[in-house]
Amino acid sequence: MGLGCNAAGVVGCRIVDSPRERLIAILTNSLVPCNGRFPTLITILTLFCAGTAGDAVAGMALAGLVVLGVAGTLLVSRLLSSTLLRGTPSAFAMELPPYRRPRLGQVVVRSVLDRTCFVLGRAAAVAAPAGLLIWVCANWTPGGLSLLARCADTLNGLGGLMGMDGVILTAFLLSCPANELFLPLLLMGYLSTGVLAEPEDLAALGHLLTDSGWTGLTAVCVLLFTLFHWPCTTTCLTVWRETGEGRWAIAAALVPTMLGGMLCLAVASTARLLGLA
Secondary structure (H helix, E strand, O other): OOOOOHHHHHHHHHHOOOHHHHHHHHHHHHHOOOOOOHHHHHHHHHHHHHHHHOHHHHHHHHHHHHHHHHHHHHHHHHHHHHOOOOOOOOOOOOOOOOOOOOOHHHHHHHHHHHHHHHHHHHHHHHHHHHHHHHHHHHHOOHHHOOHHHHHHHHHHHHHHHOOOOHHHHHHHHHOOOOHHHHHHHHHHHHHOOOOOOOOOOHHHHHHHHHHOOOOHHHHHHHHHHHHOOOOOHHHHHHHHHHHOOHHHHHHHHHHHHHHHHHHHHHHHHHHHHOOOO
16 A cells, blocks of 8 residues: 555554554555655656666666565564564464445445545645745745755755765655655756746756766665655654654654665765776
């Protein structure tokens, strides 16, 4: 379910009977890319992979990223179950009930009220203040420099260590409400506009990224950090609601971020050591 929406995936963890294993499933749910991350992954692979190696290779690379997300889920789950969340594994038994004809009305009501309205309500509660924050960061210019530009300059050092730059990290931070905002925020940062921008076409976007200093290493690190970083705000709020404790929402954000940060740092350091960057 997390491949569609991590917030819905967290709600779906209710099916796990063991509280310990349910918590592990919740904390690792965002390690697989949701629909909000796929546009970024596909766009970057199309620009930096399909253009030189072909669409088939780009498709294989996308499938490889999904497999990497699943591998990360299994690895982190194993690590959590043997350290912080140790316990006796529970047995899993599936008992198939007698077949009954589904009741269409009941299915619609349950799915809409228990799933769709809950997730949309959380998203709406986050969208309004997030939109205001993004507008203020892009349009308030104390000293002649916007808060967005100041944040990007501040994060340039950390971004460089991770194979990226400050604008990229700022776009990741401001896209917390919805992962779909990453590319528009990235363009807003590079173009220094006060509104979210959409690329005219892939060729124009590719030229903009290249002119902004993007290399193959930058693309790889952005792909890895897109795959492994904090979940959206709606997912974090859902984790808080499902677990009843804010610390687990913080942990759900820190676990993938630490994994992604270490991977980017390792890839960037190795590339520099080998003279590839």
